[in-house]
Amino acid sequence: MNFAAFQLETGLAALVILLLILDGSCKQSLHVAKGYAAGIVGLGILLILSFTYLKTPVVIPEALIQLDTMALGFKRMFLALGLGFFIINQNWIARRRDNFISYQSIFLLSLIGMMLSSSVNNLLMMFLTMEIVAVSFYVMVGYNKKTEQSLEAGVKYLIMAGLASAIMIMGIAFVYGISGTLDFNELAEFTPDENSRDAYWMGIILIVAGLGFKISAFPFQYWAPDVYQGTSAPTTGMLASASKAVGFILLARFACAAMPLGSPIITTFWAILAASSILYGNLCAIPQRDIKRLIAFSGIANAGYMMLAFSVGGTMAMSAMFYYLIVYVFSILGAFLAISLIETEVGSTDMDALSCLPQRAPFAGFLLAVSMASMAGIPPLAGFMGKFLLLKALFIRGMADTPILILAIVALIGIIISIYYYFLVIRCIYWPANQAYLLRTSGSKIFLTSALYLAGVISLIMMILPGIYPELLLDGTDWMASTLGELLQH
Numbered sequence: 180m181n182f183a184a185f186q187l188e189t190g191l192a193a194l195v196i197l198l199l200i201l202d203g204s205c206k207q208s209l210h211v212a213k214g215y216a217a218g219i220v221g222l223g224i225l226l227i228l229s230f231t232y233l234k235t236p237v238v239i240p241e242a243l244i245q246l247d248t249m250a251l252g253f254k255r256m257f258l259a260l261g262l263g264f265f266i267i268n269q270n271w272i273a274r275r276r277d278n279f280i281s282y283q284s285i286f287l288l289s290l291i292g293m294m295l296s297s298s299v300n301n302l303l304m305m306f307l308t309m310e311i312v313a314v315s316f317y318v319m320v321g322y323n324k325k326t327e328q329s330l331e332a333g334v335k336y337l338i339m340a341g342l343a344s345a346i347m348i349m350g351i352a353f354v355y356g357i358s359g360t361l362d363f364n365e366l367a368e369f370t371p372d373e374n375s376r377d378a379y380w381m382g383i384i385l386i387v388a389g390l391g392f393k394i395s396a397f398p399f400q401y402w403a404p405d406v407y408q409g410t411s412a413p414t415t416g417m418l419a420s421a422s423k424a425v426g427f428i429l430l431a432r433f434a435c436a437a438m439p440l441g442s443p444i445i446t447t448f449w450a451i452l453a454a455s456s457i458l459y460g461n462l463c464a465i466p467q468r469d470i471k472r473l474i475a476f477s478g479i480a481n482a483g484y485m486m487l488a489f490s491v492g493g494t495m496a497m498s499a500m501f502y503y504l505i506v507y508v509f510s511i512l513g514a515f516l517a518i519s520l521i522e523t524e525v526g527s528t529d530m531d532a533l534s535c536l537p538q539r540a541p542f543a544g545f546l547l548a549v550s551m552a553s554m555a556g557i558p559p560l561a562g563f564m565g566k567f568l569l570l571k572a573l574f575i576r577g578m579a580d581t582p583i584l585i586l587a588i589v590a591l592i593g594i595i596i597s598i599y600y601y602f603l604v605i606r607c608i609y610w611p612a613n614q615a616y617l618l619r620t621s622g623s624k625i626f627l628t629s630a631l632y633l634a635g636v637i638s639l640i641m642m643i644l645p646g647i648y649p650e651l652l653l654d655g656t657d658w659m660a661s662t663l664g665e666l667l668q669h
Contacts, residue, residue, distance in 0.1 A: 185244060185298070186233065187225055187254055188291045194221040195287050202280040215269050218283060219630065222265060226258040241362065244298040249501075252659035253297035253428055256505055260421055261290045263512045263634040267519050268413045270631055274523040282322060289315030289417070296425045302351045302361040302386075305429050309347070309393065312425055313340045316418065320410045332409025339392065339402040347389025353382025354437070363436040383437055390433070393426025395475070396482040397456040404463075407475035412522040415471050416515030419478050420508035427485055427504055431497060435663045440492030441576075449490035450582040456483030457593035464600045470518055470528050473600060474511070477554065480593055481507055487569045490586060496572040498660035502652055503565035506645060510550045510562060513638030516631065517547035524625050533604065534611030540625040546635050548605045553642045555601035556594055561646035566594060568653075 194217070201214045229251070237246040244250075268286055292311030299305045317340070321333020355361055357379040358369045371379040391399035407415045438445050460480030467473040485507075488500035517536060518528060520543050525532045536544030553562035573587045627635075645652040 185295065187229060187258070188294050190221075190225045190228070191287055191291045191294070194218065194225075195284050195291075197221070198280055198284055198287075214280060214283070218265050218269075218287075219262065222258060222262040226255065226262060229255045229258060241364075243301045243304045244295065245300045246298060247662040249428075249432075249659045249662040250298040252501070252655055253424070254294045256424070256508070257290060257293045257297070257421065259637060260424075260508055260512060261287070261293075263509075263516075263637055264413060264417055264421075266628075266630045266634040267416065267512075267516055270628065271411060271413050271519050271523060282319070285315050285318050285322075286417070289319070290421075293421055293425050297428050299429065299432065300363050302354065302363075302366075302433075305433065306344075306348060306351060309390075309425065309429060310344060312422060313344065316340070316414070316422065319414045319417070320406060322414065323411055328409040329411070332406045335402055335409075336406045343389045343392035343399070346385050350382040350385025350387075350389060353378055353385065357382065363432060367436040386433060386437075387430070390426050390430045391452075394423050394430065394482045394485075395479055396452060396486065397459045397479060400456075400459070400479045403478065404472045404475040407471045408469055408528070412471070412515055412519035412528065415474075416511055416518070419474055419515075420511035423478065423482065424504055424508050427482075427500070430489075431500070431663060434489055435497070440489060443582075446490050446492075446580070447582045449486055450586045453483045453486035453490055454586055454589040456480060456486065457589055458483075461593045461596040461600075465596070467600070468530050470521075470530060470533065470604065473530075473604070474514065477597065477600070480597060481554070483593070484566065484569060484590065487573060487586065487590060490583065491572045491576045493572070493576075494657075494660045494664040495575070496569070497663050498653070498656040499565070499568035499572050501656040501659050502568055502645070502649075505652065505656070506553065506561040506565045506641065509638050509641035510553045513546045513635060513642065514550035514554075516635055516638065517543035517550075520625055520627075530604065530607045531611065533607045536608050539623070540627060542627060542632065542635060543625070544608050546638065548608055549639060549642055551601040551604045553646075555598045557598075559643075559646045561642050561644075561649075561652070564646050564649050566590075568649075 197217055198214050201217060233246070233251060239245070265283065265286065268283055272282055289312050292308050292315065296305070296308040296312065299308055317333065317337050320336045321330055323329035351361075354366070357371055357375045358366060360366055360369065388399060392402070395403040403418075407418065410418075434440060440449075457480050460476045460478070460483060464473050464476035464480065467476060485500050485503055488496040517540070520540055521532050521536070522528050524539070525535060533544075533547070536547065549560070553560040556563045556566040558564075570587065570590060573583055573590070576583050
């Protein structure tokens, strides 16, 4: 057993227990403030320990979970992201006068599952960690029981996630039945014989379909727009960022182990999925008037951009995908800090509601605008560098390859289309239509706590610094992708 691989998760579990003890031992007027402070301090300490105490990977052969370079890097990302969303969650809870402990405890439990997912080295552990995250989100998506939209979103997510889990476990059964192993390293060395090849690849496709739900890639995306719109803004932000990151982490480990990335058939397979997601997501985002639905469709397109790495294969492409993924999740963090304020203060996530931000919460308005510009790929923001690195991997692979050539054209078209609707959001913030202009002068200032400013600053740093100095993040993603290089060499 590799105990080092789940030390940070053990610390998170202890933090959950501490919050529950505070909830039971303090008065209502005291436990929220103490619990909030304990949560921020606890997550901060764990984040610091991940850089100081756990500085080097610890890999034990045949262990179900590993603390390799990829796991260590993404555990740090999840802790930083968790700290930001813990702050956003508390602001949302306080404004709704809701129960602090119930929501935040479920959120931290989902964070444990996310961090464990970055360490998996086994098909069964992949399924179990995915379910830990999914079960937590079942509760969070339908948490707001007073609204019909939230209950509908919760039921829809439950049904679709349950279906995805069933498909995935069926695929694992096929793969295990043919290969006789659940271990990723052994799977990387396995080659099915001619009689069992079709069944083996059926299992591979079913597992990819199950993970495709997590990343809301085409054609597994139908749940995303309605669920994003129906649930609360903090939960939507977690679905759009951390949950998507879990899907890509698991997909990267599985694809590098079980699929010969770079072969003509596999390249065509991933090129079709990536191109379909890019076109569908970007075209469907154009007419949206709800900011959460717009981010749902843009998330489908961004899943397509990240799947470019699977069509190329190789550690350079995987490093580019990790760079893009990290930048994307922190852009979502910044965006949903502002969106959660709009949802609680204005009571709407319609695009017209964004016009109040420059007057009532200028920092939140600026943060949302920078997030949109980063996701659009505007230099010198990090989103531009992420798209550049992915496209660079395509060009290096070779433009003489027809699927790669078509995919590069589709990706460029998608980037051009996305600039329109991302800048439509910025226009709604600073240059609203006449009917929305009244919102700018109505209502009092929206107070942002110091902790909210901290979350916003974390997001801004991750959107600006890696764009100006790409080596700050690229060295780390190269280090993380080296783990996948070992699987690709088999």
